[in-house]
Amino acid sequence: MIKLFDGGAWLIHGTEVVPEQEEKRAETLAGHALSKKEGKKGTIAYSILKQHNTAPDMDHLKIKFDAMASHDITFVGIIQTAKASGMTKFPLPYVMTNCHNSLCAVGGTINEDDHLFGLSAAKKYGGIYVPPHIAVIHQYMREKMAGCGRMILGSDSHTRYGALGTMAMGEGGGELVKQLLCDTYDIAYPGVVGVYLTGRPRPGVGPHDIAIAIVGAVFKNGYVKNKVMEFVGPGVASMTTDYRNSVDVMTTETTCLSSVWRTDDDTKAYLTQHGRPDAYKELNPSDVAYYDGFVEVDLSTIKPMIALPFHPSNAYEIDEFNQNAGDILREAEKRAQELIGDRDIPFSLTDKLVDGRLHVQQGVIAGCAGGNYVNVMAAAHILKNASCGNGVFSLDVYPSSQPVYMDLVKKGAVSELLAAGAVFKTAFCGPCFGAGDTPANNTLSIRHTTRNFPNREGSKPGQGQFSAVALMDARSIAATAANGGVLTSAEVYADDYEVPPYDYDDSAYAARVYHGFGKAETSADLIYGPNIKDWPAMEPLADDILLRVCSKITDAVTTTDELIPSGETSSYRSNPLGLAEFTLSRRDPAYVGRAKEVRKLELARLSGQCPAGVDPDIKAVYEKISQHFPKTSMKTTEIGSMIYCTRPGDGSAREQAASCQRVLGGLANICQEYATKRYRSNVMNWGMLPFQMRGEPNFEVGDYIFIPNVRQALSGDLQHIRAYVVGSWKEMDLYIAPMTDTEKEIVKAGCLINFNRNR
Structure with missing residues (x-):
């Protein structure tokens, strides 16, 4: 209840x-x-x-944290931003783990180049460096950094150590940069x-x-x-x-x-x-x-549960599901079809029902949620003397850290799982975001990981691939494995088993983790790989702006995984323009091309050329604007791309969901509501206007929206900002939720880097 x-x-x-x-x-x-x-x-x-x-x-509140944490998808960009802003050393303990881009074969050398950059940064600035396969970010922080009454900030959305009395928050990299520059995390109580x-x-x-x-x-x-x-x-x-x-x-x-x-x-x-x-x-x-x-x-x-595709809140008791599997799966299929759209991709969940029982094709127990000692031990107990079978079903298990791995070996759990046919691997977050164990096309994976968002398991609908994930506890995954892949509640195997006490041994950390906090070697060099690039220049906000609608998504929620896909794209996280090529690629593949065309117009304006020389159609747009606003000039009106989503930003804290839009020339988001504070913060830290609107959008992809006196509007109450659809001259009543004075200045400066340089 x-x-x-x-x-x-x-x-x-x-x-x-x-x-x-x-x-x-x-x-x-x-x-x-x-x-x-x-x-x-x-x-x-x-x-x-x-x-x-x-x-x-x-x-x-103006919060200063006790420690911070990042992984190898985010720390390069954070350090590059802080370095460009004048940072000379880390002023608080900053842990850099390498648990996301651990598979160095993906993208050639570039993942390992990021790791080497991280180690060199830990030495130069005084950080803590955890090499690949040693620990997932959140398990390391639980074991070594969290404590009662502390606060920790991480550039991963699952930064949560509340069970240890620590208030932890996951935010985009910009908020970590502020801490590295001895600024504060500013929020209303x-x-x-x-x-x-x-x-x-x-x-x-x-x-x-x-x-x-x-x-x-x-x-x-x-x-x-x-x-x-x-x-x-x-x-x-x-x-x-x-x-x-x-x-x-x-x-x-x-x-x-x-x-x-x-x-x-x-x-x-x-x-x-x-x-x-x-x-x-x-x-x-x-x-x-x-x-x-x-x-x-x-x-x-509480009974054993299953969260069906495509969100952890799509929750059912397994017993309830088994009684109504057909009806429930048909509802999930409707959502899948919405995601597939008009692509010719056959996908079914009901075809996995055999004699009324759901047959799944893969199981995964991994990461900061599933790979804990207590979960793996419980799964091993259920699978002792059992078999996963030699059919399509497979089971992969990832411990959350080397100390956990070591004790699972000593307790015999690893050998029990291997004997049952499971594959035991190292500490790695990949299955949680599509960089490891991607299931086959038209299959269903059950996972004790954190998310089951669309395509987060690694499928690529743009290339005709589509699979799905349901979330379950390690115990019921093990029960399903013992039953040959037929969905089974762990209550079927429940007995009086109690997980034996854990014996912690941190010798793996002592051997491999670099502890440099307070010992910055400021003369040391950062080691760059060929894929590690600086942030491109971004211009300050003009008085008047012209937005071109480059994507319009009316789904109830747009996740950060849809804004910038996870998985193998994470190899390019240290290359802002390279990564930007993947923006919205699994939701609106034409977006990048549209945004680039708009960016050409703005670059022409910045160089003193007439944007009409790049796109003759823009001249007619400006002529229409000047009829209503005679003082408007092409030379002084900033041109940028814009996306509309009903409710963007559910999910990951990755700042790249916003920065990729910005480096392509993004100037604003318009939405009904931001799904999370952290995504809205990312939008502002990257110099984009976080507009919201009352009512339904009255514009389409390709339309231009003119907003006069926008800098002046930022100095007002933000509640009624006039915007006009060029041509029809439909007026929109935009607004912006409260911003701090610093956030307003960051947006006016064009991004956090510019703001800090100006200081």
């Missing part, structure tokens, strides 16, 4: 939950009059945010939603089951969007910290801002075992705490 409160709630003495409508009862339990303003100060989140806030008040856990997980139920059930309950209604999820209640103690970590990392899929859990003796034991007893302190809400929203979860009612 998962219950969402209609409004806020009081938590009294950590045990009594009282809806805000029953304030008198809450006052009776507390023994005094209550104030919501004071009650909000009783949350764990408030105490951590207050400790890290450098602003004079708590309404508008967020809402805090209490998640009150009771009961204990039943046998066969794993952390992914709990996470999928919660995501299914809160995602679609936006209940926790851009808020902090605070896990409290007696049910927390029913799970080990390793188990909690696997629940916590999935809070990203709710679109919350961050998460934090109450801590206890098991948290202390985990940190002590990892050699950091000083990182523990007890965290609990005060005797009186007020939450802006409240979710009650009875863990004993």
Whole structure:
């Protein structure tokens, strides 16, 4: 049972939950009059945010983090940006892991070139470098960096260490650059939603089951969007910290801002075992705490779950699914057909039903969600003396770190999995974003990973390839494997098994990890590979702008994976223009060509040429504009491309979803709503205007939109910005959600790099 409160709630003495409508009862339990303003100060989140806030008040926070983390898809661009902005050394511990572009055969030498660049940067600027296959980013941070009351910023959306009492946030690279330049992370004080856990997980139920059930309950209604999820209640103690970590990392899929859990003796034991007893302190809400929203979860009612394509919130109990498989799969097929569009790609899910049972073709247990010790041990127990069979079904298992791998070997779990026919690999995030174990065309993969977005598993619909992923817990994946690929709930195999205690050994870290924080060798050289390129120049915002609509996507949500595909394209993350060639390639393949044509016009303008010399049609556009705005000139009106999406930015924190648009000449996004704060931040940090609109779009691809006096509009209240569709002269009432003064100046400067250079 998962219950969402209609409004806020009081938590009294950590045990009594009282809806805000029953304030008198809450006052009776507390023994005094209550104030919501004071009650909000009783949350764990408030105490951590207050400790890290450098602003004079708590309404508008200016946060400085304790540490940061990036992986090899993002750290090159971040360091290049910070270097161009004047950084000389890392002012806080900055961990660079190599867990995404680990497969160095993809793209020739360029992935390994990025790794070598990372090591040279760690030496030059004083960073911490974790080589490929040693640990996935979030497991390393759990083991070595997270601690109670701390805050960590990462350039990966699944930066979540709340189960260790750490408020962690995943953001685009621009926000990490600000920390490297000793600036702050500026946000309005967020809402805090209490998640009150009771009961204990039943046998066969794993952390992914709990996470999928919660995501299914809160995602679609936006209940926790851009808020902090605070896990409290007696049910927390029913799970080990390793188990909690696997629940916590999935809070990203709710679109919350961050998460934090109450801590206890098991948290202390985990940190002590990892050699950091000083990182523990007890965290609990005060005797009186007020939450802006409240979710009650009875863990004993959660059953094994499956999240069907194409989102973690598409959640069903496996038993429920098996009873209604045909109807449920037909609904998923409709969504698949929307994604395929008019391409001639045969794809079916119902063809995988045999005698009413779903047959899947692949299983994967991996990464920061699935590769934890407790999950792999549970899967090995179910598969002991079983067989995956020699048919099409395959099972791949990736531990989350070398220390976890070492103990799984010692405990015999690796040999048990291998004997069952599973393939055991190294710490790698690839299966989570399409850079490893891409399933065959027209197949279904079940995975204990974080996401099952469209094409994130690596298929390429533009080349006639399409497959899909459903999310499940490692336990039910193992049960399915033991049943030859027939979808099976882990409850079928549930017994009284308890995962034996974990024995942590960090000798692999001691042997391979480079620790350079506080030891910057500023005279050392950065080592560049031929694919590592500097950011191209970007011009400041003009007073008047002319936008050409280069893509219009009316899907309910547009993910960052659709804006810039994951998978093998990540080999080009260190080459801004090279990567930009893939922008929207799996959703609107003609976008790049359209954007380049617009960019030619702007480059001509910047060089003093007449844009009409590049495209004669632009002369007629300007003549129409000058009839309504006589003072407008081609020479002073900036020309840029624009994309419209209904709700862009769900998913990854990768800044490239925005920077690729910008280097192609992108000047704005227009949408109904931004799916996540982090994508909107990326848009602004790359100098694009984050417009929103009331009503449906009254323009099409190819139309021009003229916005006069836009710099002046940025200095106003942002609520009514006049824009006109050239030709029809339909007026649009655009607006921009509140921006900080710094964000406004970044957009005016043209991007964060320009802003910092100007300073």
